[in-house]
Each structure stands twice: as structure tokens, then as C-alpha cells.
Amino acid sequence: MHIEVRNLNKNFGDFHAVKDVSFEIEKGHLIGLLGPSGGGKTSILRMLAGLESPSSGDIIFHGKRVNDLPPQERGIGFVFQNYALFKHMTVYDNIAFGLKVKKQSKEQIRERVMYLVELTGLKGFEHRYAHQLSGGQRQRVAFARALAPEPQLLLLDEPFAAIDAKIRTELRTWLKEMIERVGITSIFVTHDQEEAIEVADEIMIISKGKLEQKGSPWDIYKNPETPFVASFIGESTIVDDISQLIGFEDGASRPGTKALIRPEYIEIGKPGEIKLASATLPGKVKHLHFRGSEWMVELLVGDTKLITYRSLEKDVLHPGDEVSVLVHRAYLFNDNDSWIAENTLKVDPMPIHI
Amino acid sequence: MMRRLWITLTYIVFGLLLIVPLIKIFTGSWADGWSGFIEGITRPQSLHALMMTGIIVVVVTALNTIFGIMLAMYLVRAEWIGKRIKRLLNSLVDLPFAVSPVIGGLMIVLILGPNTIIGTMFEDAGFKIVYALPGMILATLFVTFPLMVREVMPVLQEIGAQQEEAASTLGAYSWYTFWKVTWPSIRWGVIYGVVLTVARSLGEFGAVLVVSGNIMNKTQTATTLVYQDVENFNVVAANGVALVLAAFSVGLLLLMEWAKKRKEVH
Numbered sequence: 001m002h003i004e005v006r007n008l009n010k011n012f013g014d015f016h017a018v019k020d021v022s023f024e025i026e027k028g029h030l031i032g033l034l035g036p037s038g039g040g041k042t043s044i045l046r047m048l049a050g051l052e053s054p055s056s057g058d059i060i061f062h063g064k065r066v067n068d069l070p071p072q073e074r075g076i077g078f079v080f081q082n083y084a085l086f087k088h089m090t091v092y093d094n095i096a097f098g099l100k101v102k103k104q105s106k107e108q109i110r111e112r113v114m115y116l117v118e119l120t121g122l123k124g125f126e127h128r129y130a131h132q133l134s135g136g137q138r139q140r141v142a143f144a145r146a147l148a149p150e151p152q153l154l155l156l157d158e159p160f161a162a163i164d165a166k167i168r169t170e171l172r173t174w175l176k177e178m179i180e181r182v183g184i185t186s187i188f189v190t191h192d193q194e195e196a197i198e199v200a201d202e203i204m205i206i207s208k209g210k211l212e213q214k215g216s217p218w219d220i221y222k223n224p225e226t227p228f229v230a231s232f233i234g235e236s237t238i239v240d241d242i243s244q245l246i247g248f249e250d251g252a253s254r255p256g257t258k259a260l261i262r263p264e265y266i267e268i269g270k271p272g273e274i275k276l277a278s279a280t281l282p283g284k285v286k287h288l289h290f291r292g293s294e295w296m297v298e299l300l301v302g303d304t305k306l307i308t309y310r311s312l313e314k315d316v317l318h319p320g321d322e323v324s325v326l327v328h329r330a331y332l333f334n335d336n337d338s339w340i341a342e343n344t345l346k347v348d349p350m351p352i353h354i
Numbered sequence: 355m356m357r358r359l360w361i362t363l364t365y366i367v368f369g370l371l372l373i374v375p376l377i378k379i380f381t382g383s384w385a386d387g388w389s390g391f392i393e394g395i396t397r398p399q400s401l402h403a404l405m406m407t408g409i410i411v412v413v414v415t416a417l418n419t420i421f422g423i424m425l426a427m428y429l430v431r432a433e434w435i436g437k438r439i440k441r442l443l444n445s446l447v448d449l450p451f452a453v454s455p456v457i458g459g460l461m462i463v464l465i466l467g468p469n470t471i472i473g474t475m476f477e478d479a480g481f482k483i484v485y486a487l488p489g490m491i492l493a494t495l496f497v498t499f500p501l502m503v504r505e506v507m508p509v510l511q512e513i514g515a516q517q518e519e520a521a522s523t524l525g526a527y528s529w530y531t532f533w534k535v536t537w538p539s540i541r542w543g544v545i546y547g548v549v550l551t552v553a554r555s556l557g558e559f560g561a562v563l564v565v566s567g568n569i570m571n572k573t574q575t576a577t578t579l580v581y582q583d584v585e586n587f588n589v590v591a592a593n594g595v596a597l598v599l600a601a602f603s604v605g606l607l608l609l610m611e612w613a614k615k616r617k618e619v620h
Binding site: 050051070072077078080084098145148149 | 514516517519520521522523524525526527530534535538539
């Protein structure tokens with residue numbers, strides 16, 4: 001289902017939970033609503049479902065305004081954070097609920113339920129109650145129940161929040177596969193960036209009720225449009241005084257400009273290890289943390305603290321070691337503007353053309 | 355040593371307050387033998403009073419169940435009622451607990467009695483409220499009203515609205531959702547509330563006495579009959595009727611214990 005939202009607002013008393021949010025979603029896409037807790041993501045999802053009514057703005061499904069349609073008429077499936085399974089019903093009856101409401105025949109219901117039971121890997125559990133299932137199984141039931149009446153839009157509210165970290169990754173992949181197989185337009189809410197990046201075709205970053213950016217995970221990582229997005233996605237350190245860096249003089253000349261630097265933007269080496277010596281800064285290793293597959297290195301450049309990673313293949317560093325630091329790029333921002341700057345000194349001053 | 359003493363004391367108080375009167379009622383009703391007991395409870399006024407009590411219990415329990423569940427649903431779920439109004443309504447529900455039943459009855463007399471405007475209006479329409487069955491039902495309803503609401507509200511709060519919301523996204527409208535989703539969760543609370551309501555309306559005295567005028571064979575209930583029999587030194591008959599009431603109460607108590615256990619299970 002093609003979805004369009006225009007200037008959506010939601011007030012809870014004095015609290016402005018959703019501020020002027022507009023977006024469009026293509027049919028068949030899987031969208032992640034990502035942002036800090038309490039940022040208005042769930043409110044947007046509930047308004048799409050019709051469980052909450054917008055204070056202003058339009059919600060359009062398939063070119064038709066649905067603001068005044070109750071949830072029953074919207075053709076959506078909703079998976080709640082705690083699954084909200086009907087606890088006095090078996091797995092079978094839970095999944096069959098939406099079909100019974102539609103007054104389908106017993107055989108039709110049986111066929112559809114058994115298909116979904118098979119699809120979600122719940123075969124043999126049809127006669128269990130919710131409290132006899134594991135977290136992952138409950139989520140599968142909730143998913144099957146939402147899909148049973150063949151909705152055109154699937155909404156999932158923090159679908160993995162209540163699941164053990166260990167099975168979470170497994171379920172994520174499963175859910176993505178499942179949604180692709182069914183081919184249903186889906187929106188899920190999460191506060192976990194890793195989850196959003198891994199699962200979603202497109203991410204919408206929501207903070208304090210505002211839509212900060214919408215785009216593919218790679219786009220958002222590469223070209224963050226606002227300082228919030230830049231700091232929210234990936235790891236980063238903020239450098240308040242960028243005159244301490246070299247190669248970013250253009251930015252430093254603009255008052256109030258700060259830099260946001262990701263660990264992967266930084267290269268370190270023992271003196272002489274990095275070829276572009278003129279673009280490097282002298283630094284000192286402050287701490288080393290072993291991260292299983294690499295070292296996390298805390299550096300001090302002047303009095304600025306930076307973080308980067310170093311491969312285990314390279315020489316082991318020790319706290320106190322002098323290193324050269326090359327900052328490849330930085331995300332610069334001030335009150336009016338934000339942009340990505342490459343290190344200008346990285347261009348070899350004396351290029352040799354062969 | 356002290357603990358023993360306290361335990362013994364508790365048993366003594368318990369015995370004096372509950373067991374002794376029960377035995378006394380039992381022996382009292384059999385003081386004139388089987389025939390005395392039978393005569394006591396088959397007098398026309400006894401049969402009529404028991405019937406009145408029966409009608410009141412049935413009508414009050416039915417009304418209280420329906421409106422109690424409805425009010426509980428509104429107080430917990432309705433979003434169109436403001437928070438302040440909800441709080442006000444919520445404290446109003448407890449009013450009958452705080453006010454003496456006699457005063458509750460008196461309020462009904464003062465508002466709907468034969469000397470009031472509303473009372474006259476109804477009377478002209480041929481519908482007597484005070485000193486008649488409708489008034490007695492109203493009085494008992496007043497006294498028992500909090501029981502159902504207070505049983506159902508916490509259950510509704512505990513189960514939350516999500517299962518109902520899930521049902522609505524699956525296409526179910528409110529009536530279907532209530533019977534298939536909400537009802538199975540609250541039914542043991544409702545049964546518990548019904549038992550309490552039956553017990554309370556069976557034994558209600560003060561409010562009914564004020565409203566009914568206690569007219570024999572007309573507006574007399576089992577409890578007010580017992581009161582009148584005692585006044586008239588007809589102790590055997592009083593004990594007989596009281597025994598019937600007590601038997602019902604014990605039965606209800608057992609039913610309540612059973613309902614409580616089921617409530618914990620589900």
C-alpha cells in the first residue's frame with residue numbers, strides 16, 4: 001500500500017508529541033522509524049493504525065484520506081511491543097481471530113491459520129496458550145495473527161524489545177525475510193540503530209517529534225543532514241575546538257563550527273607509518289580497550305579526545321605511545337549549516353604522475 | 355508465650371463474634387422443635403418477606419452487574435472523559451461506603467418521597483417509589499454500587515488496553531471485542547462482585563427500613579421482618595428467618611472462596 005502523511009501533528013495536552021511530520025512510503029518497502037525513546041515514533045505508528053487520532057494533518061492510504069476511518073476499516077496489521085496476545089486463547093484461536101471477525105468459513109479459517117502456522121514455524125504449538133510460549137514464539141504468533149486477515153500495511157511497535165539479545169538477531173533476519181516473502185508494506189519502530197540499519201530498506205529518524213531525515217541506511221550514514229542524525233547514527237566524538245585539527249581550516253574560519261568525527265574517519269600509525277605525514281597530527285595513546293576483533297584506542301590530540309579502532313594485525317600500541325593521527329574527514333556543523341569536509345591536506349602537495 | 359496468648363485471644367474474639375451467634379440462631383430456631391421452625395418460616399409474612407428479599411437480590415444484582423461493569427469500563431478506558439471528571443467519578447463511587455445506609459435511604463425519601471415534587475409526579479403517573487418496591491431496590495442499589503466497580507476496575511487496569519486495541523486492528527468492533535477479549539479476562543472479578551452484591555443486598559437493613567416503611571406483607575424484607583419479630587418477642591420465628599438468611603450467606607461465602615481461587619488462576 002502506498003502511504004502518504006502530510007503535516008501530521010499530535011498534542012497530548014501541553015505536550016507536542018509529533019511536530020509537522022510529512023513523508024511518503026512506496027508500496028512494498030520496509031521502513032524503520034528510528035529515534036530515542038519518547039521521541040514520538042510510537043505515536044506516529046498508532047496514528048497510522050487509527051488507535052490515536054492526529055491533532056492535525058492528513059494520513060493517506062492509496063490516495064484516500066483515512067483520518068476518519070477507525071482501525072477496523074484501515075486494512076492494517078499491528079504487532080504490539082508486548083505482543084498483546086489474547087491470553088485466554090490458544091495460538092490457533094489467536095491467529096484465527098481476525099478471520100472469525102470477517103465471518104469466514106471454518107475451512108477457510110483452518111486453511112489460512114495452518115498456512116501461517118507453517119510459515120512462522122509454529123507447527124505443533126497450535127494448541128498452546130501464550131504463557132506456554134517463549135518470547136520469540138510469542139512474537140511469531142503476534143506476527144501471524146496480524147498477517148492473517150491479509151492487511152495491506154503491517155505496523156510493528158518495537159518488535160524485538162522484549163526478546164533476549166541472543167535470539168534477537170536471529171529473529172530480525174527471520175522477520176526481514178518473512179516480510180520480503182509476503183511482500184507487505186511495513187513500518188517498524190525501534191530505538192536500536194543496529195536493528196534499523198540491518199532490517200530496514202529505508203530509515204526515518206525521529207527526534208523530539210520531528211522527522212530529521214529519511215533515506216536508506218547507507219545514505220543516512222554517509223550524508224547525515226542534521227547534527228542530530230550525525231551523532232545518532234554510528235559512533236562519534238564531538239570536537240568543540242576544530243582549530244586543533246589540521247586540514248579543516250575552511251571550517252575553523254567560520255565561528256561556532258564544531259566537528260563530529262567517527263572512529264572510522266581516523267587513521268593512526270606509529271611515526272612514519274602513515275605516508276601523508278603532512279596531513280597528520282601528533283597524538284598520544286590514552287587508553288586501549290580490547291574489543292574482541294579489534295582494539296578501541298582512545299587518543300589525545302592536544303587536549304581533544306578522539307576515539308578510533310585499530311586492527312589486531314598491526315603493531316600493538318601501549319598507553320602513552322606517541323602516534324600520528326590522520327583525520328580523513330569530519331562532519332562539520334554550526335548553528336546555521338552542516339556539511340561533510342574532507343581533509344584538504346590529504347591531496348599530496350607534490351604529486352608525482354607516472 | 356505472648357504469641358500464644360494473642361492467638362488464643364483472636365480465637366476467642368472470633369468465636370464470640372461469629373460462631374456463638376450462629377449457634378444461637380440455630381438452636382433458637384429449633385427451640386420449639388421442627389414444627390416451630392417450619393411455622394416460623396412458612397407464615398404468610400415470612401414467605402412474603404423472603405420473596406421480597408429474593409426479588410430485590412435478583413433485580414439489584416442484575417442492575418449492579420450491568421452498570422458496574424459499564425462504569426468500570428468508562429472509568430478505566432474512556433478517553434473522552436477528562437482526567438478530573440474521572441477522578442471525581444472515581445471518588446463518588448466510594449460514597450456509599452462512606453455514608454451510612456440509613457442516610458442513603460433517607461436521601462431517597464427526601465428526593466423521591468410522596469411529599470416531594472418528583473415523588474408526586476411519579477405517583478400521579480401511578481408509579482410509587484418510596485414505601486414500595488422500586489424505592490427498596492434503589493436503596494439497595496445505592497448501598498451495593500461500589501462492590502462491582504471496585505472488583506472490575508483493578509482487573510481492567512491490570513490487563514491494559516492492548517489486547518482490545520489488537521482486536522480492533524483485527525477488525526473487531528466493541529461489542530465483539532468485549533465478549534471475546536475483555537469478558538474472559540474480567541469474568542472472575544465479575545463473579546466475585548456478584549457474590550458480594552448478593553450477600554450485601556440479602557442482608558441490607560438500614561437503607562431498606564427507612565425507604566420501605568416496613569409494612570407487613572407489602573414492603574417487608576427478610577431482615578426487617580427479623581427486626582419486627584424480635585420487637586414482638588417472637589424469638590423463634592426471628593431465629594428461623596435469620597437461619598435461612600445465614601444459610602444463604604454461608605453458601606455464598608463458599609462460592610466466593612471458590613471464585614477467588616479461580617480469579618487467581620486466570
